[in-house]
Amino acid sequence: MPIFAYQIIIEPAATDKRHKIMATFRKVNFSMRRGNGYGQYLIEATYRGRDIKVHTTDSEAWDWLNDEGSTKEEKEKHREALRHCYHKIVEAYENL
Numbered sequence: 001m002p003i004f005a006y007q008i009i010i011e012p013a014a015t016d017k018r019h020k021i022m023a024t025f026r027k028v029n030f031s032m033r034r035g036n037g038y039g040q041y042l043i044e045a046t047y048r049g050r051d052i053k054v055h056t057t058d059s060e061a062w063d064w065l066n067d068e069g070s071t072k073e074e075k076e077k078h079r080e081a082l083r084h085c086y087h088k089i090v091e092a093y094e095n096l
Contacts, residue, residue: 021066025082030089032065045089054092058084 020033030045035055041062045052064081067074 021062023065023082023085025086028086028089030085032062032085034062043085043088047089047093050093050096052089052092054088056084056088061085 020031022029022031024030028045028047030043032041032043034040035042039057039059041056041058043052043054043056060077061081061084064074064077065085068078069075
């Protein structure tokens with residue numbers, strides 16, 4: 001099983017009082033923040049030299065992205081959140 005390196009940073013978003021979660025997965029730095037509506041989230045990244053902004057409604061990704069957890073199940077949910085964001089970024093890049 002491959003070993004994934006990741007880093008999580010939580011900071012207030014520059015434009016508002018809401019938080020922005022920053023993470024790294026498979027050498028891709030990205031951030032996730034709440035969007036304008038209920039259950040709306042925005043993932044932002046630079047992938048292969050292109051700025052990517054992609055929308056998601058996956059609230060579990062938001063919930064688990066900054067919670068590494070202490071049990072095996074919680075850690076797996078955290079990795080699933082990282083993978084979800086990464087795959088949304090790659091999918092948006094491929095559709096440019």
